[in-house]
Amino acid sequence: MANRTRTDIPNSLQEHWMPFSSNKDFKKNPRLISNAKGIYLKTHDGNTLIDGSSGLYCNPLGHGRREIIEAIKNQLEKLDYTMPFQQGYGGSFELATKIAQKTPDDLNRIFYTICGSTAVETAIKIAVAYFRAKGEPKRFRFIGRERGYHGMNIGSLTVGGIVNNVKVFTNILMPGVKHMRHTFLPDHKFVKGQPENGEELANDLENIANEVGGENIAACVVEPIAGSTGVLIPPKGYLPRLRKICDKYGILLIFDEVVTGWGRTGSAFAAQEFGVTPDIITMAKATTNGIVPMGVVAVREKIYDQVMDASPDGAIELFHGYTYSGIPVAVSAALAVQEIFEKEDIFNRVKKISSYFEEGLHSLKDIECVESIRNYGLLGGVDIKMNLKPGKAGFQVYKECYKAGINIKPTGDALIIAPPFVCNKKNIDEIIEKLRTGIKNYYKSIRKS
Numbered sequence: 001m002a003n004r005t006r007t008d009i010p011n012s013l014q015e016h017w018m019p020f021s022s023n024k025d026f027k028k029n030p031r032l033i034s035n036a037k038g039i040y041l042k043t044h045d046g047n048t049l050i051d052g053s054s055g056l057y058c059n060p061l062g063h064g065r066r067e068i069i070e071a072i073k074n075q076l077e078k079l080d081y082t083m084p085f086q087q088g089y090g091g092s093f094e095l096a097t098k099i100a101q102k103t104p105d106d107l108n109r110i111f112y113t114i115c116g117s118t119a120v121e122t123a124i125k126i127a128v129a130y131f132r133a134k135g136e137p138k139r140f141r142f143i144g145r146e147r148g149y150h151g152m153n154i155g156s157l158t159v160g161g162i163v164n165n166v167k168v169f170t171n172i173l174m175p176g177v178k179h180m181r182h183t184f185l186p187d188h189k190f191v192k193g194q195p196e197n198g199e200e201l202a203n204d205l206e207n208i209a210n211e212v213g214g215e216n217i218a219a220c221v222v223e224p225i226a227g228s229t230g231v232l233i234p235p236k237g238y239l240p241r242l243r244k245i246c247d248k249y250g251i252l253l254i255f256d257e258v259v260t261g262w263g264r265t266g267s268a269f270a271a272q273e274f275g276v277t278p279d280i281i282t283m284a285k286a287t288t289n290g291i292v293p294m295g296v297v298a299v300r301e302k303i304y305d306q307v308m309d310a311s312p313d314g315a316i317e318l319f320h321g322y323t324y325s326g327i328p329v330a331v332s333a334a335l336a337v338q339e340i341f342e343k344e345d346i347f348n349r350v351k352k353i354s355s356y357f358e359e360g361l362h363s364l365k366d367i368e369c370v371e372s373i374r375n376y377g378l379l380g381g382v383d384i385k386m387n388l389k390p391g392k393a394g395f396q397v398y399k400e401c402y403k404a405g406i407n408i409k410p411t412g413d414a415l416i417i418a419p420p421f422v423c424n425k426k427n428i429d430e431i432i433e434k435l436r437t438g439i440k441n442y443y444k445s446i447r448k449s
Ligand SMILES: Cc1ncc(COP(=O)(O)O)c(C=O)c1O
Pocket: 056, 115, 116, 117, 118, 120, 149, 150, 151, 152, 223, 227, 228, 256, 257, 258, 259, 284, 285
């Protein structure tokens, strides 16, 4: 390549142990990205990919945004780091105020973390701290959901419900966790938007409460839309019913909005989109347009107040935090992102283009190996029929899509499509067309073999 830089083609691939990857497969046939601009990525071997998954759902405003780059540069020139414990700097407070203006109701107290996993871990610890402060130390059980994904630290891993993620680690999971069933029913295949049936699956929470005692449960943790399992849309009435059951038993409701937060559904948060207010919201990814790691936990004022009031003046109220909680470089990126959200009316933009994306995505139904399609906002899941063993088809289609010029995220045999929010109709057409090519090429290749 003409403009070769250090990261284009490294001398050795062996030393880097890649996360969530087939290292052996990759190292035989690497896929390296060397440049990114707008919604396009350039590969090391000169191919161009449209970013059909916004990276890992985290670059919704596109790549190389000048406003964000400038904000980071300016911040680094002025203050590159300051200790976040017992001292701070103005930006993190300014950002907290901005975030609190966008969260629903009184989820106005903002705790910064490093990523989505640490946001969920923090939400779990805040829930425990809240009930301790309230004089209910027996409430330490958490309820997650099958096929949920909440990250990779022990607490977030335990409340998650993707079997492959936990099977090596079962001996070290957090105690006291139970799971509700997931919300995908056989007749939800090819349903557009929210399925009509399945509300009663929320009763699983009530059944668990009756089994273990509702007074022992601290919180129920769910993604409003289960993203990383392949995009499962909540049936109509399901989330409101979960809320009601939580209220009945005094259980906190935690929405993990690491994927759905910041506009993916067409509202700032899925909480507003589905009209259900949780007690805690976790977010990450789009908060900084994915450029600098950052996680955020928004909590109801009463939770914060309870924890504050339980401590004597001058004491640390919550023994929790990270070296990189709300550091200047992340905050400066997040503030620039907030400005873009407002200036470009991003959430409404998503809302307006969602039905076009829905039509495009469901047009893939005619491909023989497509087993199911689901969507909401700018988020879609396409299941590919299993090929000999789970996960094989998904990985092969992903590789064919990469060759066909589109980046998507496979998970098992599901493909996750999460177009950038700045896409126009032509971009959506290109995403669907390349997806079609990738899936069809995969299907041709298995029929030949
Ligand atoms: C809903 C949800 N929660 C938490 C996480 C974990 O985020 P991170 O990878 O930033 O730790 C993810 C990651 O995809 C996610 O989808």
